[in-house]
Each structure stands twice: as structure tokens, then as C-alpha cells.
Amino acid sequence: xxxxPVIETSExxxxxxxxxxxxxxxxxxxxxxxxxxxxxxxAGKSTTIKLLLGMIRPNxxxxxxxxxxxxxxxxxxxxxxxxxxxxxxxxxxxxxxxxQMIGFTKSFYPDWRxxxxxxxLNTYELPLDRRIKSxxxxxxxxxxxxxxxxxxxxxxxxxxxxxxxxxIGIEQMLENLVALCSEGTTVFFSxxxxxxxxxxxxxxxxxxxxxxxxDASLDGMRHSYRQIDLVFPVLPDESDIRMPSVESVRxxxxxxxxxxxGDAELVVxxxx
Amino acid sequence: xxxxxxWLETRSRFIIAIVGCTALCxxxxxxxxxxxxxxxxxxxxxYLLHAxxxxxxxxxxxxxxxxxxxxxxxxxxxxxxxxxxTLPVSRFHLMSVRIxxxxxxxxxxxxxxxxxxxxxxxxxxxxxxxxxxxFHVFLLWSGGIVFVALAVLISSIVEGQYTAPVVGIGISVLxxxxxxxxxxxxxxxxxxxxxxxxxxxxxGLLSGQFPLLHAAAFCxxxxxxxxxxxxxxxxxxx
Numbered sequence: 432x433x434x435x436p437v438i439e440t441s442e443x444x445x446x447x448x449x450x451x452x453x454x455x456x457x458x459x460x461x462x463x464x465x466x467x468x469x470x471x472x473x474a475g476k477s478t479t480i481k482l483l484l485g486m487i488r489p490n491x492x493x494x495x496x497x498x499x500x501x502x503x504x505x506x507x508x509x510x511x512x513x514x515x516x517x518x519x520x521x522x523x524x525x526x527x528x529x530x531q532m533i534g535f536t537k538s539f540y541p542d543w544r545x546x547x548x549x550x551x552l553n554t555y556e557l558p559l560d561r562r563i564k565s566x567x568x569x570x571x572x573x574x575x576x577x578x579x580x581x582x583x584x585x586x587x588x589x590x591x592x593x594x595x596x597x598x599i600g601i602e603q604m605l606e607n608l609v610a611l612c613s614e615g616t617t618v619f620f621s622x623x624x625x626x627x628x629x630x631x632x633x634x635x636x637x638x639x640x641x642x643x644x645x646d647a648s649l650d651g652m653r654h655s656y657r658q659i660d661l662v663f664p665v666l667p668d669e670s671d672i673r674m675p676s677v678e679s680v681r682x683x684x685x686x687x688x689x690x691x692x693g694d695a696e697l698v699v700x701x702x703x
Numbered sequence: 704x705x706x707x708x709x710w711l712e713t714r715s716r717f718i719i720a721i722v723g724c725t726a727l728c729x730x731x732x733x734x735x736x737x738x739x740x741x742x743x744x745x746x747x748x749x750y751l752l753h754a755x756x757x758x759x760x761x762x763x764x765x766x767x768x769x770x771x772x773x774x775x776x777x778x779x780x781x782x783x784x785x786x787x788x789t790l791p792v793s794r795f796h797l798m799s800v801r802i803x804x805x806x807x808x809x810x811x812x813x814x815x816x817x818x819x820x821x822x823x824x825x826x827x828x829x830x831x832x833x834x835x836x837x838f839h840v841f842l843l844w845s846g847g848i849v850f851v852a853l854a855v856l857i858s859s860i861v862e863g864q865y866t867a868p869v870v871g872i873g874i875s876v877l878x879x880x881x882x883x884x885x886x887x888x889x890x891x892x893x894x895x896x897x898x899x900x901x902x903x904x905x906x907g908l909l910s911g912q913f914p915l916l917h918a919a920a921f922c923x924x925x926x927x928x929x930x931x932x933x934x935x936x937x938x939x940x941x
Contacts, residue, residue, distance in 0.1 A: 486788050487940035504793060504937070512791040522782030526711050538704035539790050575786075 437462045437586050437617045438483060440494035440501075445478055445487065452478040454641035455492065460619055460634070465612050467628040467649075468621040470638035476621040477519055479638065480590055484516055497585055512540070515584035519591045521575040525564035529557050529574060542583040551577040554603055568595035580607055587611060589620035593627060605631050657695040661687045661702050672702060705792065709804040712773055717808050720766035724816040727762060729823045731755045748829055750907030752820065753898070756839050759816055760896045763843060764850045766812055768871040771805045771854035774798070775936055776862050784941045798933045802855060809851050813844045838909045839898065845918035846896035850875055852928035859932040859939075892921050 438460035445453040453475045460466050470476050481487045483496050485507035494501040499510040523532055537543045552559070555573040563571065572595045579587060587608075593601045601624075609631055612618050622628055628635065628649075635652060637645040647655075656678070662685055669680050669687075676693030691698050735751045775797065778784040787797065817836050824831050854871050861867040882891035894900070895917060901909040 481785075481941070484789055486785065508791055508793050511789055514789070516785070516789040518782075518785035520782045520785070523786055524708070524711075524783055525781075527708075531711070535704050535708060536790075539792070 434461065435498070436460055436495075438494070438496050438619065440479075440483075441492055443479070443482060443489050443492035443494055445475075445482060445489050451641050453482065453489075456638070456641070456643050458494075458636065458643065458646075460617065460636075462617045463612065463615055464633040465608060465618040465620070465631050466634040466636060467632035468619060468636050468638065469623075469628065470621075470644075472623075474638040475641040476638055477590055480516075480588055480621065483588065484511070484514065513585040514588060515579035515582050515586075516588045517572075517575045517579045517590065517592055519594070521568070521572045521595065523563045523571060523575060523578075525562065528560055528562050529566070530559040532563060532574065533559075533578065536578045536582070540582040544581045544583050547581040548577065551580060551607075555600075569597060569600060572596055573600060576604060576607070580611060584616055587616050587618045587620075589618070591622060592620055593622065593624055601627065655692055657691045659689045659691060659695055659698060661689060661699075663687065663702075667702075672698065674698065674701065705797065705800040706804065709800050713770055713804065713808065716766075716770050717812075720770060721812055721815055724759060724762050724766060724812060725819045728755050728759050728816045728820050731758060732820055732823045748824075748907070749831065749835070750902075750904070752824065752831060752835075753839075753902055753907055753909070755820065756843070757897045757899075760843055760847070760893070763809075763812060763847060763896075764875055764893075765872060767805070767809045767847065767851050768854040768875060769868055770808055770812075771851055772858050772864075772868050772871070774801055774855070774858050775941065776859055776939075777864060777867065779941050780862050780864060788941055794937050795933055798936055802929055802932075805851055805855065806848065809847060810844055813840050813847070832908070835908055838901070838913065841913055841918070842898040842901075842909075843896050846892040846921050848925040849892040849921050849928070852925035852932070853878075856928045856932045856935070859935045889917075892924075895921065 436459045438458055440456055440458045443453055443456040443458075444451075456475075456479055458479075468476055468479070478487065482489050483494060483501055485501055485504070488502065496510050497513050499506040501507065501510075527535065533548065537548075551573075555570075555577065557570060557574055557577070563574070566574065572592070576592065579589070592604060596604060605627060608618050608620070632649050634648050635645065636643060664685070666682060666685050666687065669682065672680055672687065672689060674697065676691050677698060678690040678692050681688045689698055732752070732755060735755070736748070775784050775787065775794070778787055788794075817840055821831055821836060853875065857871045857874065858867050861870050879891070879893040882888060882893065888894050895914075898909055901911055901914075903910050
């Protein structure tokens with residue numbers, strides 16, 4: 432198994448006028464893993480993904496995806512043969528039917544997996560003859576996922592993939608992601624749904640205000656961080672709880688939520 | 704399959720345009736034919752065909768502007784560009800397919816109304832030389848591609864499903880009017896498309912050689928505009 436990063440960026444920077452969307456991001460995503468890309472709205476996740484796919488150009492910095500330069504137009508075309516992407520809005524061509532959309536997408540990928548297409552058509556119950564404009568958001572999301580999963584990608588990039596899906600659809604999607612990863616596809620997905628991330632991710636990258644705030648394995652994070660909810664009859668001052676291992680404190684009513692990076696027992700003792 | 708996409712994207716507009724142009728021209732021929740016998744002046748029926756060609760030219764410009772709307776910028780407005788741009792094809796390829804499809808549709812939109820006009824004209828026991836149809840089609844298409852290219856450029860700069868066609872039609876009307884002055888008239892693609900300078904008023908027929916050099920000049924302008932459109936799209940962030 433190769434350990435050359437599938438995605439590697441160096442000081443990637445992108446601004447829109449005075450707004451700095453991505454500020455010097457250094458990513459290194461290992462192959463055959465599921466990496467969750469987290470961050471608040473406006474943190475720069477979608478911009479970073481668009482930079483990786485060559486949809487937008489960085490102001491400075493460099494990046495490689497599957498060994499191809501993201502700044503080079505010719506490289507970008509080669510790269511897109513091996514990458515599948517599901518965008519945040521999941522918009523597809525309204526004037527096509529589901530069947531036409533599948534046929535159209537299939538024509539670009541010689542490695543198209545017909546068995547995945549059949550399986551997902553069946554699982555997702557997508558009506559072949561329906562126009563895309565008449566599909567619900569959930570159905571459109573399922574179709575976008577089918578188009579991405581069936582093209583046998585080396586790298587699968589998903590931007591908020593579960594948005595618009597019902598709980599069963601989310602469950603099916605997560606299963607499919609794990610199955611694809613076990614077959615050798617690297618998955619890189621952005622999400623706001625922590626339970627999804629906890630269930631399937633091997634690695635987590637957190638973007639905050641355009642900067643990479645955290646790049647760690649999920650196991651490592653579980654080992655290193657604890658969240659403690661403390662309830663008091665009378666809320667103490669935040670400074671009473673603060674100690675070097677306390678990463679953050681949030682209070683709500685008489686409850687205090689504390690994230691601890693070291694020994695949690697010490698914080699509980701102090702709270703007592 | 705990009706051709707298939709380009710066709711599906713434009714087919715409704717194309718069919719409406721071709722039916723509209725054909726119906727309009729045919730109706731005018733029928734109506735004009737009724738007027739000829741009652742006219743005090745001797746009007747050549749060929750002259751009437753040429754006059755209808757002028758109407759066709761104007762409707763043709765409006766049609767090609769609407770036909771050439773679309774492309775990546777419009778896709779960006781409706782949200783599908785993020786799918787199109789992840790297909791393994793270059794932006795140049797995407798643009799080229801769209802442009803060639805547009806030029807082909809514009810050509811059909813030139814030829815079909817003329818063929819139908821010939822048929823309607825012929826059904827009234829009148830014949831019209833094929834060479835005259837070729838001349839009119841040549842003028843209309845080779846001058847008209849400037850408007851095709853202008854529409855592509857506007858659709859590559861102006862975002863919005865409705866804003867872009869309004870701007871396209873506005874700029875075309877401005878261009879037609881701005882080049883109406885006698886000094887500027889030789890540079891007007893509209894004047895060239897209508898072909899009045901080649902018309903013999905007595906016979907109502909176009910005369911002279913095909914103005915190949917003039918047509919080549921308009922083709923060059925169109926190529927320049929199309930190249931500019933491709934560059935704009937290649938440089939743009941989506």
C-alpha cells in the first residue's frame with residue numbers, strides 16, 4: 432500500500448477581494464482512508480475543495496491531487512478522470528431524465544461500474560424516466576451519489592453529502608462510503624454531522640477561518656480529548672475551571688461544557 | 704456526449720426559433736402575394752422576397768442571441784457548473800462544442816426558412832433562382848456569425864438567465880444603429896446580412912460576385928470574439 436499523499440497542498444491561499452477564504456492551508460491526505468473535513472459555515476471548506484478540483488485558482492501556494500498539479504489545466508483534466516465529486520448543492524441538468532443523466536456521465540468514464548449503477552438504482556429507487564427538475568432534493572442527492580460511486584474513482588470528494596437525505600439514505604450512503612474505501616478509494620468529505628464523522632472517518636481535518644486548525648486521526652482525537660458536561664447548583668466563574676489542559680469552556684444556564692486535552696479527572700476534581 | 708448535452712440544452716429554443724422564423728416568413732409571402740396584383744406600382748415579386756429576407760435577418764439575430772445563451776456562466780447561476788467542471792474535459796472543449804453546435808443551429812436557421820419560402824413561393828406558380836437563395840443565405844450567415852460570437856461573449860461575461868439575453872439584444876440593437884451612418888455602413892454586419900447594396904431594384908435580384916473578402920472580414924471579427932470568450936471562461940473562477 433503506497434503512502435504517497437493523495438492530496439497535498441502547500442500554503443494554499445485564496446481571497447475574494449478583501450475576503451480571505453483560504454489562508455495558507457497545508458493538507459496531506461493519506462490514501463485508502465476516510466478523511467472528514469470539518470469547519471463552521473464560511474470556514475473555507477468548499478473553497479478548498481474547489482481549489483483542489485481546479486474550479487478556482489489559488490492566489491498563491493501549490494497543490495497536488497493524485498500526483499497532478501491543481502494549477503495546471505491539462506493536469507486537471509487528467510486528474511478529473513480519477514476523481515469523483517459531489518457538490519454541496521447537488522444540482523444536475525434539469526432538462527435531462529435520470530436515464531439520460533446516467534448515460535451522459537457514464538460516457539466519460541471507461542471504468543464505469545454497471546453493477547454499482549444497477550445496485551444503487553435499485554436501492555435508491557430512482558425513476559429512470561423522470562426529469563431531474565421533478566426530483567426531490569433527496570432523490571437528486573441520491574442520483575449525484577450514484578454518479579460519483581459508479582465511476583470507480585481513486586478519490587471521492589464529497590461536500591456535505593448527507594444534506595437532503597433521510598436517515599435511511601444517510602445510513603446507505605455511509606455504508607457505501609465504507610465499502611468504497613475498503614476497495615481502495617480514498618474518501619474526503621466535508622460535513623457538519625459529527626455522528627457521521629465519528630462513525631466512518633479515520634482522520635479529521637478542521638478548518639477554521641481559512642486556516643487548518645487540526646489535522647489528526649480520529650482515534651488519536653478520541654484518546655487525547657474529552658468533553659465533560661458539568662452541572663452546578665450555582666454556576667462558578669469560568670476562571671475557576673480553567674487549567675492548562677482545558678481547551679474550551681462553554682456555559683449555558685447552570686451547565687458548563689468543557690473540552691479537555693489532558694487528564695479529565697483533574698478538571699472534575701476542581702469542579703467538585 | 705457533450706454534443707448530446709449541447710443539443711438537449713438548446714433544442715427547445717432551437718425548435719421554437721425555427722418554427723417561428725419559418726412561419727413568419729411564409730405568412731409574409733402569402734400576405735404580400737395578395738397585395739401584388741392590387742398594387743399601382745409594378746413590384747417584382749423577387750423584391751418582396753428580398754424584403755422578407757430583411758425581416759428574417761432581424762428575427763434571426765434575436766433567435767441566435769437566445770440560442771447562444773447558456774454555457775458555464777449560466778450553469779454557475781443555476782448551480783450545475785460544479786458538475787460540468789468535474790467532468791474530465793477541458794473548458795476549451797466545453798466551449799468549442801457549444802460554439803460549433805450554435806453555429807450549426809444558426810446555419811440551419813438560415814437555410815430552412817429560405818427553403819420553406821421557396822416552397823411557398825413556388826406553390827403560387829412562381830419560381831425563384833436557387834443561386835439567389837444561396838446568395839441570401841451566404842450574406843445572412845456570414846454577417847450573422849458576428850452576432851453569434853457577440854452572444855457567446857456576452858454569455859461568458861454576464862451572469863444570469865435573464866440578464867444576459869437582455870444585454871445581448873440591447874448591445875446588438877445598439878450596434879445595428881451605431882453602424883447605420885453612411886461612413887460606418889460598410890462595417891455593419893447588419894447591412895451586410897440584409898444585402899441591400901447588392902440588390903437591383905428593377906429585378907429584385909441580388910447581383911455581382913459573392914463578397915468573399917467582406918465575409919472573411921466578418922468571420923475574422925467573429926473568430927476574435929469567440930477566442931476572447933474562450934479565454935474569459937478559461938480564466939474565470941467558478
